[in-house]
Amino acid sequence: MIIRKKEHWFRMLFIWHGSVLPRLLPRLGLLLVLSIIIVYLHGSLFSFKVPLNPAPFTLFGLALALFLGFRNNASYDRFWEGRKLWGAVLNDTRSLARQAFTTTGYEIADQEPQYFVQLLITFTYSLKHQLRGTDARADLHQRLPADLASRIGVTRYKPIMLLSEMGNWVRTLKAQGKIDSIIQVAFEESFNKLSDIVGGCERIASTPIPYSYRVLLHRTVYLYCFMLPFGLVDSLGWLTPFIVVFIAYTFVAFEAIADEIEEPFGTEDNDLALNAMCRMIETTLLEIAGQPLPEVKEFEGRIID
């Protein structure tokens, strides 16, 4: 995720880092060259004049606006739902950490609730690893007893197995008579919420926007942009390449950003900063548990992952 403080309106026009412009340069360069050739040939192809004018582009533009708007809303909704789900991880783990002390009779100095808080932190990290397809074992071994870390390390759905582990922790509490059914059910309901979050993240990660939509939109955007110089060359003359590249930049960049945030759990520039969120959750849970907080990593540069 890109974090920059507010810029002056004029300086913001020339921002390079944080814009998708760098990644699009080859395509726009190609289009620029093509436009210059078309201007040079006065819109003729193999000595046939291509009889395009702005009218069909307006009809076309309507379809394009339709597509881009729809695609973009769907992508942003996925991005924002992903963010909400990770916000819910924060909320629910905080609530569970609090209740591990307030409803069980444990004191801050006891070993048992501290172990439970470590389970919650590990849950967060292993959810991140599952969504990004990375190896969770280092984080498991750092925070859990060796045998548990090994046992969870070989399972397929690690966050879910950690929830079962938390359920067993609560079950032991009840068997020891420290809590009754009412408190146990309250814990289980919070675990259900975490289970819903895991499933919600898996849903976003595994079900993209229907592929046919993406193909169709992609084709419409690019064909529109590459036909545009023929339509404008007669009225705009030598200005055509600049206008065409600018319009194309707008449309193509819009599609590119939508494509990027559609999968919000990745590691592209505009994706969610799952690492930073994991560290933040760890910090707040440790604070609730009365543990010393880790150093805040100095934030370098403008992109957090």
Next chain:
Amino acid sequence: MIIRKKEHWFRMLFIWHGSVLPRLLPRLGLLLVLSIIIVYLHGSLFSFKVPLNPAPFTLFGLALALFLGFRNNASYDRFWEGRKLWGAVLNDTRSLARQAFTTTGYEIADQEPQYFVQLLITFTYSLKHQLRGTDARADLHQRLPADLASRIGVTRYKPIMLLSEMGNWVRTLKAQGKIDSIIQVAFEESFNKLSDIVGGCERIASTPIPYSYRVLLHRTVYLYCFMLPFGLVDSLGWLTPFIVVFIAYTFVAFEAIADEIEEPFGTEDNDLALNAMCRMIETTLLEIAGQPLPEVKEFEGRIID
């Protein structure tokens, strides 16, 4: 559902599988032939010149944009709600499987919770069969005791009857004194959620978008496309057929995709992969229950059902 890894932007322009283009070829071919004839006749019909120009098409285009946008949003909402409902099946069955161990006092080795987990898995498969109108009996007999499988096999709403069966399982637990009312009510609330999911899926499957909308949209799209060559022939000349077919492809494909995902539980290319989801739910439930996991089927091709 079509799953393809990200393509280079240029190669994506020429994708064949996963696009709806193949299915639309006959209609677009017909339109191409018609456009060529119109160009040949210079826009005259029976030696009367048809006096169409782009102006009414812009007025028209507005109505079309309205319709397509509305229809498309409604269809995508249905698709995504269907996906959310199946995500909720995953979440709730996982939670129930966990609680079958943590709140009942049963151990992983006990026969009873394993039977309950099989009920959950069978529930998932029979929901799929109900939504696709296929025969659930093979899946019932494979996972349940013969007499129960036969009894459920003749009922009309199998997933609901399986919920009653789960309710009876919990009732027996309480009668045996293994759980109290509080735990029973927690189970029943999870069953209620599964009942809501079944009803939600039935709602989507049984209530299409109002038929009059679909007829009206269909007519508007096709009449628009088939009148388009008359409107453009004067200004575009020999380029008319190509532009017309391209514009028509965009509009017609948009409607075709909306039509496909409107019923997300079917077996068309862009529909939800219910089979894959059933297998996935089965795997994660078996993992919670400490059972050996089935082999992951090698994923062949790009379309999962």
Next chain:
Amino acid sequence: MIIRKKEHWFRMLFIWHGSVLPRLLPRLGLLLVLSIIIVYLHGSLFSFKVPLNPAPFTLFGLALALFLGFRNNASYDRFWEGRKLWGAVLNDTRSLARQAFTTTGYEIADQEPQYFVQLLITFTYSLKHQLRGTDARADLHQRLPADLASRIGVTRYKPIMLLSEMGNWVRTLKAQGKIDSIIQVAFEESFNKLSDIVGGCERIASTPIPYSYRVLLHRTVYLYCFMLPFGLVDSLGWLTPFIVVFIAYTFVAFEAIADEIEEPFGTEDNDLALNAMCRMIETTLLEIAGQPLPEVKEFEGRIID
């Protein structure tokens, strides 16, 4: 509600039943005659040429698109919320019917839970009668003891009074010691959900879209359509009547459908099939209660009510 199986794209262009076209014929006929007269007079009125051209229609069209899109979304949301509420009736009555057996200690053969299931079924029918303004007494007397049917029959809000009756049934259970407070509260929460559904349906039925919106939209649509021939006659000539009627059909039909589904509990073609839903709920509740199922009525024709 109109249920038709998918048609071939070409045949769908000529569908008559299920389209709103028949109902709109008189208005469109009037417009056709008017357009022909205007073409005959070359756009003059009392020998003054009406100097309209397509430009103001584009400005106008924007406002129209705005209105129609807004109105249509609001109407469809009402339709779909109505459908969701009735889906929730199904879900909640199913859950209550299950719990009448699983949480009370009653067996399938007992009289008491069967009476409760009849209360649920009667609740469904009387909600339908309240929303459609029809007489509920026949359905009450067919399913309830005579004295209760008479007592409910004279009340103003019958579904709500039936909920009180269900609450009394649960209260008796508790007084007999068959259930404890926990189970009673679980029942009461389900009754609260049914109460929310009744209120939600009443809200949709009693609060239309603000009347001023409807008047304004209606005027804009019709004035637009009746001024259209003056704007197009100069450029389209003898084709004007056909194009005008087609554009008008699109706009007017869009408004007519929105008007129809705005009140989803009525009996117009595109309204919800409350009768079919009541029968379906009755069937699934009887199946849960182990009763013989009624014959499935042969579905004749394409419109279910």
Next chain:
Amino acid sequence: MIIRKKEHWFRMLFIWHGSVLPRLLPRLGLLLVLSIIIVYLHGSLFSFKVPLNPAPFTLFGLALALFLGFRNNASYDRFWEGRKLWGAVLNDTRSLARQAFTTTGYEIADQEPQYFVQLLITFTYSLKHQLRGTDARADLHQRLPADLASRIGVTRYKPIMLLSEMGNWVRTLKAQGKIDSIIQVAFEESFNKLSDIVGGCERIASTPIPYSYRVLLHRTVYLYCFMLPFGLVDSLGWLTPFIVVFIAYTFVAFEAIADEIEEPFGTEDNDLALNAMCRMIETTLLEIAGQPLPEVKEFEGRIID
């Protein structure tokens, strides 16, 4: 709120009451006079011809469409959320009234639950008075014991203080041993819902749409309309005033309605009928409590408040 039965499509074009037209007449009259002057001067101002044409109005129209659509959706959402909140008052007070009998052991003849129902009814009326800024004391004294009515009458947030009073009623029940903690918590949860409703209504009433939006939209709409005659006079001639006024009516009325329903708790024509809703809630609560129902007031005219 305006309630009219469906009119014939033709007669609906000439409706006066229920339309916002009467209120807008002075502005539209001013615009009409201005347009006529502009036509008379052939679009010149102080003998300079104002060189406006329809092109910039299309650019402008886009921004206008944007604004109006956004403003309108935001206003309607507020209107509909306000309606939903009042629907929830109905649902929750009905549920509480039912539970005052079914979960407490009280009979219909007992004084205590009747007092509780009066508290619920008074809560409804005092919420209305708070939202409309009117004096609640008459309604308080009519329904509550004199000392309680006086005590509540001087508080700032009357509905909230009535909720505390209901909480005290339940607390007394528990102290008397008539209910246990489980039933008490169920009551308190319903009170929390009512508290959420009060807060939701206060939110809508106290937080308008950001003021800058309203100023900007207002300016754009009116400047657009008053510049329109200069843009159309060259092509439309003597028809200009009529077309301009019609377009302006559409835009201005759209903004006026949005402005009206933005504050749904007021007493303008299209606002919510809070008085009617209070009477309706009173009737249904009295029916649940077995009390004689008040006469239904004859509904006179078309506007209910």
Next chain:
Amino acid sequence: MIIRKKEHWFRMLFIWHGSVLPRLLPRLGLLLVLSIIIVYLHGSLFSFKVPLNPAPFTLFGLALALFLGFRNNASYDRFWEGRKLWGAVLNDTRSLARQAFTTTGYEIADQEPQYFVQLLITFTYSLKHQLRGTDARADLHQRLPADLASRIGVTRYKPIMLLSEMGNWVRTLKAQGKIDSIIQVAFEESFNKLSDIVGGCERIASTPIPYSYRVLLHRTVYLYCFMLPFGLVDSLGWLTPFIVVFIAYTFVAFEAIADEIEEPFGTEDNDLALNAMCRMIETTLLEIAGQPLPEVKEFEGRIID
């Protein structure tokens, strides 16, 4: 937040305070000067005539409309969600304050519930301080015992640590036998809701709209506006500067407002009035607790913070 009473439609056109116009004056002034120069040069740059006409601006305008609409909806949703979260703070603290008396057995004169209400008020103020990045210690020391205020004052997530403190208060109640598990869980559920609210506010404050969107939109809006005079100078002549500045005002102001309300917890003109809301929550909680209410600060001017 700007609060003004409704103005006459005509006077509203000339409002200065509350409009974003003052802040945009330098940019619009720059554009005005540029436009005048362009008119003076008849649209030539270095004696080359810039061949721009309105056609590409219509294509462009589509993309712009897309962007502005999307950006604006996303910003307003964030604003409104922030408002809803603060409304929920009000609702939940009210409910907790009520329950501190009704479910615990404490009387209004007791010290303990009064301390709890102070915890709730301090929670509200420290949430405000966290969101605005201001120093919470003065408010902590004013309302809490010195040692607790010091202990909370050094923590990183103060509202969350206050929730733990509330949890401890409830825990002590239970240890003293004043409440049972059921009441404790009801309290903890309300604390969970407050925890969700804190997390929701942190989400909005820490996750802006993807930066690339903002850059892209900003560029498109400003380039559009600065190229506009070249496109209009031929047809509008000496009127160009006025029309251009007006169109630019509309677009630029729209973006500026969206930028302002995107971070609703700041202190700009259109941001939420967190200070006023804190005071309001304090007042209503003190009223529930039977304390004397603070003087209502005279509301001066039109902007509340």
